[in-house]
Amino acid sequence: xxxxxxxxxxxxxxxxxxxxxxxxxxxxxxxxxxxxxxxxxxxxxxxxxxxxxxxxxxxxxxxxxxxxxxxxxxxxxxxxxxxxxxxxxxxxxxxxxxxxxxxxxxxxxxxxxxxxxxxxxxxxxxxxxxxxxxxxxxxxxxxxxxxxxxxxxxxxxxxxxxxxxxxxxxxxxxxxxxxxxxxxxxxxxxxxxxxxxxxxxxxxxxxxxxxxxxxxxxxxxxxxxxxxxxxxxxxxxxxxxxxxxxxxxxxxxxxxxxxxxxxxxxxxxxxxxxxxxxxxxxxxxxxxxxxxxxxxxxxxxxxxx
Amino acid sequence: xxxxxxxxxxxxxxxxxxxxxxxxxxxxxxxxxxxxxxxxxxxxxxxxxxxxxxxxxxxxxxxxxxxxxxxxxxxxxxxxxxxxxxxxxxxxxxxxxxxxxxxxxxxxxxxxxxxxxxxxxxxxxxxxxxxxxxxxxxxxxxxxxxxxxxxxxxxxxxxxxxxxxxxxxxxxxxxxxxxxxxxxxxxxxxxxxxxxxxxxxxxxxxxxxxxxxxxxxxxxxxxxxxxxxxxxxxxxxxxxxxxxxxxxxxxxxxxxxxxxxxxxxxxxxxxxxxxxxxxxxxxxxxxxxxxxxxxxxxxxxxxxxxxxxxxxxxxxxxx
Numbered sequence: 001x002x003x004x005x006x007x008x009x010x011x012x013x014x015x016x017x018x019x020x021x022x023x024x025x026x027x028x029x030x031x032x033x034x035x036x037x038x039x040x041x042x043x044x045x046x047x048x049x050x051x052x053x054x055x056x057x058x059x060x061x062x063x064x065x066x067x068x069x070x071x072x073x074x075x076x077x078x079x080x081x082x083x084x085x086x087x088x089x090x091x092x093x094x095x096x097x098x099x100x101x102x103x104x105x106x107x108x109x110x111x112x113x114x115x116x117x118x119x120x121x122x123x124x125x126x127x128x129x130x131x132x133x134x135x136x137x138x139x140x141x142x143x144x145x146x147x148x149x150x151x152x153x154x155x156x157x158x159x160x161x162x163x164x165x166x167x168x169x170x171x172x173x174x175x176x177x178x179x180x181x182x183x184x185x186x187x188x189x190x191x192x193x194x195x196x197x198x199x200x201x202x203x204x205x206x207x208x209x210x211x212x213x214x215x216x217x218x219x220x221x222x223x224x225x226x227x228x229x230x231x232x233x234x235x236x237x238x239x240x241x242x243x244x245x246x247x248x249x250x251x252x253x254x255x256x257x258x259x260x261x262x263x264x265x266x267x268x269x270x271x272x273x274x275x276x277x278x279x280x281x282x283x284x285x286x287x288x289x290x291x292x293x294x295x296x297x298x299x300x301x302x303x304x305x
Numbered sequence: 306x307x308x309x310x311x312x313x314x315x316x317x318x319x320x321x322x323x324x325x326x327x328x329x330x331x332x333x334x335x336x337x338x339x340x341x342x343x344x345x346x347x348x349x350x351x352x353x354x355x356x357x358x359x360x361x362x363x364x365x366x367x368x369x370x371x372x373x374x375x376x377x378x379x380x381x382x383x384x385x386x387x388x389x390x391x392x393x394x395x396x397x398x399x400x401x402x403x404x405x406x407x408x409x410x411x412x413x414x415x416x417x418x419x420x421x422x423x424x425x426x427x428x429x430x431x432x433x434x435x436x437x438x439x440x441x442x443x444x445x446x447x448x449x450x451x452x453x454x455x456x457x458x459x460x461x462x463x464x465x466x467x468x469x470x471x472x473x474x475x476x477x478x479x480x481x482x483x484x485x486x487x488x489x490x491x492x493x494x495x496x497x498x499x500x501x502x503x504x505x506x507x508x509x510x511x512x513x514x515x516x517x518x519x520x521x522x523x524x525x526x527x528x529x530x531x532x533x534x535x536x537x538x539x540x541x542x543x544x545x546x547x548x549x550x551x552x553x554x555x556x557x558x559x560x561x562x563x564x565x566x567x568x569x570x571x572x573x574x575x576x577x578x579x580x581x582x583x584x585x586x587x588x589x590x591x592x593x594x595x596x597x598x599x600x601x602x603x604x605x606x607x608x609x610x611x612x613x614x615x616x617x618x619x620x621x622x623x624x
Contacts, residue, residue, distance in 0.1 A: 014451070015458035023464070029471035133343075136603065140595035142547050144554055145570060145588030148577060156578045231545055245460055248552050251574075262555070265470050273467060280460040288458075 001296070005289065012285040016278065020071065023277050024064055028056075033268040035079060053179075054080070067274075076278070077271030079264075086271035090257060090279045096166060097249070097256035101241035103176045105234070108183035113230075116191025117223070120199060131188060139184030144247040147178035151251075164253040175252045179245060185239055189232045194226040201225070227298055235291035239284050309456040337608050344604035347597035354594065358413040371404035373411045374516055374562065382580040398583040400572065405582060409590055412564040416591070419480055419565070420546045424538055426484035427545075428491055433532065435495025436522055440503055452498070453489045461486045465548070469557045479558050491537055498533055502526050532609045539602040551593050566591045 007065070029179040034050040042050075070077060075085040088252030094202040115135075151174065155161045165171050198204070199222060207217045253259075257276050264272035338345055357364075364370035369390050378401070385397040396405040438449040459508030465482050472478045478609075502508060503526070511521050552558035559565040561572075566587040571585025 011454070012458070015455045018455045019464075020460055022459075023467065026468050026471045030467070053619060073391075100363050136599050137592075137596055141592045141601050142542060142550050142567075142570075142595075144551060145584070145591065146585050148570070148574060149588065150583065152577050152581055242460075246466070247554055250555065258463070262466070265467060277460055277467070280463060281458060284458055284460065 002256050005293075008289055008292070015285065016281060019281050020068070020274070020278060021064075023274050024067060027270045027273050028060060028063070028250050030265065030268050030270075030273075032056075033270065037080070073124055076275040081267050086269075086275035087279070090260065090276045093255060093257050093260045093276075094279070096247070096254055097242065097258065098156070098253060099172070100175055100179070100245060100249075100256060101238060103172055104179045104183060104241055106174055107235060108180045108187055108237070109234070111180075112184045112187035113191055113223075115187045117218070118194035119188070119192045122197060128192075131192070135185040135188035138147055138188075140185075141181050143179050143182055143245075144251060146181055147175065147248055147251045150174050152180055164251070166253065166255050171252075175245075175248050175254060176292055179241070179248055183241075186233060187230070188236070190230055191226070194229040195222060198222045198226045201305075224298075228295065231291060231294060231298070235287055238287050239300040242280060242283050242287070332618075338604070339487065341480050341604055341608075343600055347600040347604070350593065350597045351601070354413050354590075355417065357410050358417055361407075361410045361414060364410075365407070365530075370410065371407045373403060373407035373564065374535075376401040376403055377611075381575060382583070383387070385579075385582055396586050397580070397599060398574060399569075400580075401582055405586060408564045408569060411567070412566050412569055412587065413590070415476070415559055415563060415565040416546060416549060416567070417594070419476065419483070419549050420542050423480050423483045423487070423545045423549075426480065427488040427541070428534070428538060430484070431488040432492025432495050433531075434488070435492040436499055436526065438492070439496040439499025440518070440522055440526065442500075446496070449492070453492055456486075457489050459486075462551070465552065465553065466557055469552065474557050474560055476559065476563075479552060485546055486547060487541060488565075491534070494533060494537055495530060498530050499526055502529055532605065536602050536605045536609075539598045539605065543598040543602075546591060546595055548596075 033045060034054055034056060038047060038050055048057070055063065058066075076085065078084065079086050079089055082089065115131050119125075119131040122128055151164075154174065155275065161170060161174050204217060204221060207221050212220075242257075245254075245256070246262065248254065249256045249258040250262060257280060261273060261276045263269075264276065331403055338348060361370065377398065381398065382400055383398045386569050391402075391566065396409065399405055399408065434449050434452075437445040465486055468482050469478055472482075508521060508525055508613065511525050516525075549565065553565050553567030554571040556571065559568045561568065569587040570584055570591075573580065575581050
């Protein structure tokens, strides 16, 4: 087991190394940060001085060598605009992204698991068909459109919520509703299919003939065995939520990593762009590894070697 | 064991065992489509918007559709069914007094076009690499799959944003970035299916008859992948459309005066409180198109399931 985790971590280093190179090269093409930082009437000499000070006049390979050496010491560079270590800035924005992600996931599971189970219990019934069509519609709706429609109706017309902002639960409701439609749509489908697979299994017949309560059978035997495929999709959802809610964060003025990255791109704040992409990639690696470990813990037949 | 397992599935298996009537051809895809009403509606919807998008120029020339670029500053942000000097605006007008329906139809050209071209490119990359990896195996397979794993670990949306910002937002760059970030799923599925097909009897038979590798891959393995790929491609089409809309919404995709549905959404955002139709209709267009492709994917999946297929045809056949 320990060897498996070690091998996975080594493999992850390749991912991070590849990503660092790609992001480094791409961010250098974004634009001339020295030009952007100076007033329009700056002289050519001031411009050259600025470039030398920022270290952007060296060849790309030299710049990358310097950056990689810093990275190995855990130094992700300074934000060019805020004179704060870039990684500190990213980490300070992580709670907002994480709150949004886990509130969405919690709400989606809360809705999708009962609906999926009920649909699987009576396949082909009216409830099943309605649930299927609504879930497919849910995963087809663009989240940012849903966000705008929710703002339009619930905030602007009915005045129930503020249109945007960050703070208490009242700010969380609209973004969570907007993102969870897709999440719920996918989860309902997976819960339904994996429950359907499990419900015809022999051990349920055994459980019934032992005289167990239907509830015990459903939760203790069926749902437990249906958890594995559900877990896979939950992992995918977490990863999607950690790096995919950029547009929602912009619409609701949510101070998460997505908004930070967009702002950094607009200011050519290289260090912050790189730090946030690498940070998200590390999160993705951690979540993937955790899911695999939970897998092995849930199903003793799975042994990694 | 397997006997009792199948017996517990509440499906009539007798239809499966029945020999097809002599001289009767197996049902074509079209017959299967007509038999499933929801899938039929989805397909008709897609055909309809494709035709509308293709004939947009003609419709303007014939005067059926108002020119999408003609501005009318006296008739700005007018609600649906508003009649101006340009004609009747079925879905209202936008912030420059342009006809919303016409802009939606011209927007369909870009939104659908970007989706289609992206899918073709990412499909070609994914299928080629997947076939090579699955058929050759060994080192080549390891290398390609490592590449897939590495790229799967990238935060796609952020990376796409940065690359497009660096390369400059344009239709070509948008398509390239979307295609290069979306080939991995297709490669994975192609490889897995190829791997199992390579072991099958008909491939062995072809090999013993002296068929070359290229012939086996193209004529024996690829056709057997088509149904799996059909499902995947229609699902991917929906995802690509949503990504395009998201990037255009952030200003990193289609640029004005061109119109894509995502861009129209972001332009209408400022008028959310005063002109609801500006945001509602483009979003509805994206949602319905994605819904149609997702429904078709679901249909393609169930048609591949022989039990469902028989049941679908049996229900429609007059007795």
